[in-house]
Amino acid sequence: MNCQICLKKAESRYHSRCLKQFFGQTGVDPLIPMTASEFYQNAPAHVAGFSISGAQVKMQMNVKDKQLVITASGGDYILKPSPQIFPQAAENEHLCLQIAKMLKFETPPVALLNFTDDSPIFAIKRFDRQRTNEHENEQTQQKIHQEDLMQAMGLAKFTSNSKYEYSYQQVLLDLITIANGLHLSAEFFKRLVFAYLIGNDDLHLKNISLLYTPKGIMLTPLYDYLNTALYGVNGSVMALSMLPEHKETACFNQMGNGYYYQADFIELGLSVGLSEKFIHKSIRALTDKTDKILSLILHSHLDPIRQQQFIDMLNNRKARLE
Ligand SMILES: Nc1ncnc2c1ncn2[C@@H]1O[C@H](COP(=O)(O)OP(=O)(O)O)[C@@H](O)[C@H]1O
Ligand SMILES: [Mg+2]
Ligand SMILES: [Zn+2]
Numbered sequence: 636m637n638c639q640i641c642l643k644k645a646e647s648r649y650h651s652r653c654l655k656q657f658f659g660q661t662g663v664d665p666l667i668p669m670t671a672s673e674f675y676q677n678a679p680a681h682v683a684g685f686s687i688s689g690a691q692v693k694m695q696m697n698v699k700d701k702q703l704v705i706t707a708s709g710g711d712y713i714l715k716p717s718p719q720i721f722p723q724a725a726e727n728e729h730l731c732l733q734i735a736k737m738l739k740f741e742t743p744p745v746a747l748l749n750f751t752d753d754s755p756i757f758a759i760k761r762f763d764r765q766r767t768n769e770h771e772n773e774q775t776q777q778k779i780h781q782e783d784l785m786q787a788m789g790l791a792k793f794t795s796n797s798k799y800e801y802s803y804q805q806v807l808l809d810l811i812t813i814a815n816g817l818h819l820s821a822e823f824f825k826r827l828v829f830a831y832l833i834g835n836d837d838l839h840l841k842n843i844s845l846l847y848t849p850k851g852i853m854l855t856p857l858y859d860y861l862n863t864a865l866y867g868v869n870g871s872v873m874a875l876s877m878l879p880e881h882k883e884t885a886c887f888n889q890m891g892n893g894y895y896y897q898a899d900f901i902e903l904g905l906s907v908g909l910s911e912k913f914i915h916k917s918i919r920a921l922t923d924k925t926d927k928i929l930s931l932i933l934h935s936h937l938d939p940i941r942q943q944q945f946i947d948m949l950n951n952r953k954a955r956l957e
Contacts, residue, residue: 636648637934637935637936638650638653639729639746639747639748639749639755639936640653640654640656640657640745640746640747641653641733642730642733642931642934642935643934644934648665648749649665649746653746656744657744657745657746657758657760658698660698660701662701663698663701663702663703664701664702664703665703665746665748665749666703666748666749666750666751667696667703667705667714667748667749667750667751667756668702668703668751669705669750669751670750670751670752670754671716671750671752671754671756672752673750674694674705674716674750674756675716677694677705678694693713693714693715694706694710694713694714695707695708695709695710695711695712695713695714695761696710696711696712696713696714696758697709697710697711697712698711703748709776710761711760711761711764711766711776712758712759712760712761713758713759713761714748714756714757714758715728715756715757715758715759716754716756716757717755717756717757720866721863721866723936723937723938723941724757724861725747725755725756725757726747726755726757726935726936726937727861727862727865727937727941728745728757728859728860728861729745729746729747729757729935729936730862730931730932730935730936730937731833731835731860731861731862732745732759732857732860733745733931733935734833734928734931734932735829735857735860737924737927737928737931738829738920738921738924738928740825740826740829740856740857741854741856741857742856742857743759743760743761743762743856743857743858744759744760745757745758745759745760746758747936755936759858762779762781762846762855762856762858763778763779763780763781763846763855764776764777764778764779765777765779779846779847779848780846780847781844781845781846781847781855782844782845782847783840783841783842783843783844783845784801784806784809784840784841784843784844784845785797785798785840785841787809787813787845788801788809788840790840797840798839798840798841798874799839799840799874799875801839801840801875801879802875802876802877802878802879802880802881802882803827803873803875803876803877803903804877804878804879804903804906804907805879806823806840806843806875807820807823807824807903807907807909808820808907810823810854811907811908813845813852814852817908817909819852819853819854820907820909821909821913821917822854823843823854824900824903824904824909824914824917825917825920825921826838826854826857827900828900828917828918828921828956829860829921830860830873831872831873831895831900831952831956832921832922832949832952832953832956833860833862833928833949834862834863834864834865834945834948834949834952835860835861835862835863836863836864836871836872836873836874837859837863837874838860838873838874838875839874839875840875842858842859842860842874844858862945862948864948865941865944865945865948871893872893872894872895873895877895877899877902877903878903878906883899884898884899884902884903885898885899885902886898886899886902887899894952894955895955896955896956897918897955897956897957900914900918900956901914901915904917918956921956922953922956922957925949925950925953928949929946929949932945932946932949933946
């Protein structure tokens with residue numbers, strides 16, 4: 636059995652230290668106190684007035700007296716079940732976030748939880764909420780403002796398809812403007828290479844967000860990273876084109892097979908002012924770790940067929956990045 640938090644070998648579903656880390660306290664019962672179908676029946680009522688929109692049904696969750704409580708708002712965690720059309724999306728997203736964590740990307744705590752009928756659901760701690768101990772036993776929840784790039788760039792008034800009407804070059808340039816320097820852009824460049832490597836082909840403007848912290852504007856930790864290539868539904872291997880107006884980098888055009896290569900990422904990075912040395916280092920930092928990624932995939936809760944598909948895809952994209 637592999638721990639449904641860290642994916643390492645365990646005697647039961649979770650290491651108790653992993654549960655403690657995830658919930659911030661000991662002795663929490665990690666079972667969601669309802670069946671999956673009860674969850675879906677309740678979801679519409681709970682989702683009304685939900686501030687975290689997105690493509691799929693979601694709920695929030697809190698811990699009260701060591702038990703999980705599903706809630707409409709003010710939750711410390713977000714719960715995402717696997718949509719019927721994307722089997723094992725929960726296991727997939729959990730795995731991808733654990734890979735990201737291993738690669739030292741900033742990730743919120745994540746876990747695979749179960750309903751009483753045993754079906755799994757993905758849980759992620761909210762990064763835009765903070766608990767502070769104001770009085771001895773009383774905690775208050777503080778909100779940290781977040782904004783996705785559609786909102787931040789003032790594009791929200793357009794149709795929902797506008798989240799795809801942009802390019803990674805524009806994202807990188809916007810981040811340079813927002814940060815008044817290269818640091819957010821450099822970080823996003825690494826995330827983009829990572830997304831490509833793990834088949835996260837849906838990195839559109841609503842899956843990139845800014846967090847307005849007292850220390851300044853940052854990128855939020857990673858969220859909604861999963862291997863969408865496994866489902867073969869995306870028309871192209873990345874959500875946005877590299878260059879504005881659906882234009883692509885030279886190597887991509889020349890190869891003409893729909894895949895990006897190292898040269899494309901180099902062209903993109905150089906075009907916004909990242910140094911060649913930084914670009915090479917960022918790509919290599921990820922491709923050098925594929926053995927560790929493979930091991931996490933094999934320890935994941937994806938079924939063996941999907942594990943193999945993930946591994947084949949990873950090897951394929953790694954080769955194109957070298
Ligand atoms: N851990 C988190 N903390 C705070 N907000 C989050 C977190 N994860 C997602 N969100 C917010 O919820 C929205 C929907 O979540 P997402 O994972 O993108 O779901 P979907 O798969 O439906 O697009 C995101 O666009 C983001 O604004
Ligand atoms: Mg999303
Ligand atoms: Zn563990």
